[in-house]
Amino acid sequence: MSAQTAPGLHLAAPAGTAVRTRTLHTTHKTPAQRVGAAAWWVAVVIVAILTVFPLFWTLVTSLKPAGDILSGALELVPRTVTLENYERVLTEVPFGRYFLNSMLLAVAGVVLNLFFGSLAGYAFAKLKFRGKRALFVTLLGSLMVPGIVTMVPSFLVLRAIPFAGGNNLVGQGGVGLLNTWWAIILPGAAGAFAVFFMRQFFSSIPDELGEAARIDGASEFRIFAQVYLPLAKAGAAVLAILTFQAGWNSFMWPLIVLNVQEMWTVQVGLASFVTDYATDYGPLMAGTVITSLPVLLLFVFAQRYIIEGVSHVNSR
């Protein structure tokens, strides 16, 4: 902001500055601008420290031996670097297992959301069929319903799936799909968000492409798969990243439907850590690092897509 107001001050700038600016050539800055720029730097650096430092401190803590964590809490470079916390995390609790579970569920979520999201998104954007509007409005409306409302009934629906988990034909007697991967995969497979997101992408591609292919005698499926889908790759990439993040980070639903410890995800495992290792900050921070690593790495490599995706979704 200060930069935008400052040009106005050029007119009023004292003669001395004007001369100096002319001699410097490269930096056309009035004193007011310089102060503004310095203040800007101070402000952004402070905010950046506030956002990044906690993560850094977590990493540092996770690398310290148990004895140094509390006594040397302030040391930003560990006196001795050790991996013992990671060893404890991976041996005392099946954190490696949690990691694989989370990976499986997040990847399954990505694949299914991409598949169903692009199919349905394409149909809503480019095909004409009866009931399209009503369906789409319902889908959009569901984005407004808070997740908690459908949580208890969804649990019961999964419990009552016929022939699963010892259930009979009418879904009684057993536990249905609870405590299976399906309990997480199925409800998340065709997110309204994925459909909406892909529809927006397909809508921005001109209709003429499909019309031309249709005149050439291409089937509707080929038009989708070979004409439109390749053009929506960028959108699909953004959706994949966002879906992976959401799947990896989801907590409440896995907490509810998975009761077997071997099936826990990293989030559920980490949450139980806080209770069991309340003051054992070393393993706790090591677990936090392992939990955050995949999404942080993904963010580092794909940040442009993520940030563009977030802006795209919210600008509607």
Added chain:
Amino acid sequence: MTVTTAATAPPGRDAASAPPPHESRGPSRQWRIQERWGWLFVALPIALFAVFVVIPAGMALVMSLTSYSVIGDSQWVGLDNYRRLFLDPYFFIALRNTAYYTLLFVPLGIVVALATALLLHRNVRVSTLFRTFFYVPVVSSTVATATIWYWLLNPQFGMFNVALGWFGIDGPAWLYDSSWAMPAIVIMSVWAGFGTNMMIYLGGLQGIPPQLYEAARIDGAGWWNQLRYVVLPSLSRTTFLVSTLLVIGAFQVFDQAYVLTKGGPGNSTITLVYYIYTQGFGNLEMGYASAISFVLFAIIAVFAVINARITGKDNT
């Protein structure tokens, strides 16, 4: 009825017999083909959506009128669950805590997101780098963020109180103090989430035509007046979007309270969703839990409608 048309039509056929384009019959025939493919494309996603969103939403309403509790019989109790709610002191504690959280979280979230967006809205290359830094907390899961803050907020060794100590302030026990636990969770949540809203505000800022700033400058408006008379009014739509998202999110706060405090100390962090979780999945009182979730839904809906009204008025 459209469903049956789609179901009875052999989906493979039209691909094989894709018609040569006859000018006269083409359109209507093509429409029928599109109709079939459209339904084929959306069938599975819509089926999943129906089973895990639409049906559960209906079930929730019915269940809230029963005494369903997983074990034992389910009885129709009419509005008893809702009546019980009004006599349940814990419900009101949860409601008050959630309202308190929302009241702190929403304004703070808006101010921080707007302030950081204003900082980054500059034509400097380096602001992209800082945008990445500012966005980093969003990437981590709430559970990981919570464990990080669990360590940051340690009364003795945590960075928070150590930093306060530098200024001679004796920091509170945060999560162990019933009057500071909720503010601590609010600060943590703002830290974790402001990046997304900052991005939305950046989008909004880019949409303000530069002529507006120029006009204001010619009128002699300084930084503050430009902010007040140009930026904020132009961003009113964005602010309503952000505030709606924040309110909806705030009323559903759960992860942080579950991981960090388990509702304590002294019930000071029992939130509505936390209470629904303990009633529904802890005490298995699913009928009652559904009733509470419907009340929560109603509260959120009221806020959303109020927001939409104000936004709608703003558009016309």
